[in-house]
Amino acid sequence: MNFTVYSKEGCEHCYKVKQVLELTGSNFVVYNLGEHFTKKEFYNFQNHPESSVVGRYAGKRSLQLHNLYPEFFESLCYGVVSHLVDFSKVQSCDWRVSSYFSIVNSNDNTEDIAVIHQDVDVLYAGVVYLSKNLDINSGTSLYKKENENYIREYEFKNEFNKMIMYDASIPHGISKFVDDRLSLLFFIKDLKYSYPS
Numbered sequence: 001m002n003f004t005v006y007s008k009e010g011c012e013h014c015y016k017v018k019q020v021l022e023l024t025g026s027n028f029v030v031y032n033l034g035e036h037f038t039k040k041e042f043y044n045f046q047n048h049p050e051s052s053v054v055g056r057y058a059g060k061r062s063l064q065l066h067n068l069y070p071e072f073f074e075s076l077c078y079g080v081v082s083h084l085v086d087f088s089k090v091q092s093c094d095w096r097v098s099s100y101f102s103i104v105n106s107n108d109n110t111e112d113i114a115v116i117h118q119d120v121d122v123l124y125a126g127v128v129y130l131s132k133n134l135d136i137n138s139g140t141s142l143y144k145k146e147n148e149n150y151i152r153e154y155e156f157k158n159e160f161n162k163m164i165m166y167d168a169s170i171p172h173g174i175s176k177f178v179d180d181r182l183s184l185l186f187f188i189k190d191l192k193y194s195y196p197s
Helices: 010-024 069-083
Strands: 002-007 029-031 092-104 124-129 140-146 148-158 161-169 172-174 179-196
Touching: 002 010, 010 029, 029 069, 029 161, 069 092, 069 179
Parallel strands: 002 029
Antiparallel strands: 092 179, 124 161, 124 179, 140 148, 140 172
């Protein structure tokens, strides 16, 4: 089996994963932030080359990860879906997932893009926070709508290397816009699985 490690300089968790893979003699490839892609490869929603599938969003996003890093994307999908499906018991499992790197800055909170929103044609959405030492209040908030107002029900804090996942039909949005909020976004658009009878 081949493994893909997405790494950022100074990440102790990434280092430990690479050590284990080396000790077990596993095949793996490492993608390093800043080395394998840069901020130049990020696009706002108006000029994104894949604008027909990415929709409107705040900040900038990379190309879809299945196009950039197919091995990493497959590892990501397997890891994310494993939180929803017991792979040790499943008979069959098919999914449709899209994923991007996202960078958001404090000036990306503009009136033409709603901060609180629901994702269309998506079952689950998720974020992996990738910026170190960022304001922890710049995470993701979940809301409920009462009359015409949104009431915050829960806030996920922005902690480095933390993954969150939630039902995409729940109104949600960035809790606080700050500079250099780097994250990995994923959207599970379809998930079909079966267990033996």
